[in-house]
Amino acid sequence: MSEIGKRVWVIAEGYIPSESTGPSPAMISHETACILNLGDASTEVEITLFFEDREPVGPYKLTVEGRRTKHVRFNDLQDPERVPRDTDYASVIRSQHPIVVQHTRLDSRQAENTVMTTMT
Numbered sequence: 001m002s003e004i005g006k007r008v009w010v011i012a013e014g015y016i017p018s019e020s021t022g023p024s025p026a027m028i029s030h031e032t033a034c035i036l037n038l039g040d041a042s043t044e045v046e047i048t049l050f051f052e053d054r055e056p057v058g059p060y061k062l063t064v065e066g067r068r069t070k071h072v073r074f075n076d077l078q079d080p081e082r083v084p085r086d087t088d089y090a091s092v093i094r095s096q097h098p099i100v101v102q103h104t105r106l107d108s109r110q111a112e113n114t115v116m117t118t119m120t
Contacts (some may be wrong), residue, residue, distance in 0.1 A: 005098035018085035
């Protein structure tokens with residue numbers, strides 16, 4: 001199973017609204033990268049963000065253990081800086097070993113919440 005996945009993933013569309021409706025933390029508007037490592041060994045993952053009108057930010061670094069999944073809320077990324085709200089961005093996710101990435105967004109600005117997910 002260790003050969004399932006890719007080492008580079010791109011999420012071309014990203015946006016975290018600054019407003020939310022509903023109880024925290026579950027209903028806070030957010031973007032998530034769901035990362036699956038099917039290999040036996042842990043893997044180092046780096047996320048770099050790209051913007052329309054400024055230099056890229058990153059890498060944000062994390063580890064995904066072997067045969068495990070990690071759901072990374074972009075809202076929680078803080079180092080090297082907090083991911084800006086109300087700002088369009090794209091992300092590149094690089095991994096030491098093959099991984100699978102799924103992108104999910106919860107937009108709860110209205111009481112009628114919207115969830116979007118896609119394989120990247």
